[in-house]
Amino acid sequence: MTAPLTATVRRRLDEAACTAEPCDVYDGHGARFYDELVGPDRSEIREVLAVARRSGPAVLDLAAGTGRVTLPLLRIGKTVTALDLSPSMLQRLRNALPAGSACDLVLADMRTFDLGRVFDLAVLAATSITLLERDDRRRLFAAVRRHLRPSGSLVLSVAGDAVHRTLRTSVDREISVRSGGNTVVYLQSQQVDAVGSRRLVNWMPLPLPTAPGPVPVLTTRLHLLDAATVADELTQAGFLAPDVIPVRSPGDADAESMMLLHSRVEGGEYRAG
Incomplete structure (x- = not known):
């Protein structure tokens, strides 16, 4: 190789x-490195949990990885389906789950998954949307739509303006x-x-x-994706224009380092906020 x-x-x-x-970095011993590198980062957790508390109990955590968002969602009483393409990442998450956790681990591709059930909230954290090319992002959004209740919503994170400039x-x-x-x-x-x-x-x-x-x-x-591009792709995929939720980061102005985009499917009843 x-x-x-x-x-x-x-x-x-x-x-x-x-x-x-x-x-x-997402497979084999790379999964351990990823967990050690990213696991301690609490960015966006507070804001994702705030959205989850206003949503129903069933949450789909996409690109769940080693559980950086899954575990906090479980702690606030959500029933979580954690989906990831890497067996190594899911194994680390499985090892971290408390006994009796209301969590279903699914090995699947977030572009093409078909779980046969619907959710109140889908989460795509850690700016994982940047793993996908445009056509794959379109497939992801279509798959998410099929798995949301009429009252459900999607929340995902993107880099803020300051970080986006750095990443270029x-x-x-x-x-x-x-x-x-x-x-x-x-x-x-x-x-x-x-x-x-x-x-x-x-x-x-x-x-x-x-x-x-x-x-x-x-x-x-x-x-490299900015918030405006992702927001436009969401609306093209049949979601309503997303609310922008600034992520608080120490030493940075709100939304400078990261922001959440929160939207519901067009025609649904949920009011994003």
Whole structure:
């Protein structure tokens, strides 16, 4: 397997006479890294729970991952169906579930799922909408519509203006991640394509080995999407124009780092808010 590498990661590996050992950040040991990197982040949780409290009991958590949103939804008494495409992510979520949790884990593609039941609320957090190309986003919205009650709604998160501008720039930085009681340093390398529509992100542990050998490189590819684009696609898919809910982030103005878009299906009874 050939790893998709940023120019910086490729250069650093070549200088160290090392090779990339590729891993999707959502699969295998990448799922553990993702959980350690993203799991402690509480951004958007408060705002998603506020929407959920105004909704009925049945919640569909799309791209649920290791349960960053699923677990808080369960704690406020919701019955949650957690859907994800990665068996590794769902296994970590399964291990984290309290005994007797009202949670159904579903291994499925959020673009094509068919569960045979409907929900009061569908959630797509962690800006996971950026995993999908435009046609796939259209398929996702159609699948969500089929699974919502007439009174149901969809809430999803997108990057705010300040973060969106940052994401449009290729940048390298070192980050620290707590893992098994230790702190591990990674090079996080982001490379934006020539037309500014997609970004490739690598995470590589540092320091590199002093002798030639394989180095794990965790990878994801994401689309660059602003709130206006997603809102327009929602209305084209038969949702009402979404309410914008600012996400509070320490040190940032509301909605600068992240915002939620909350909408119901056109013709439904629910008033988004």
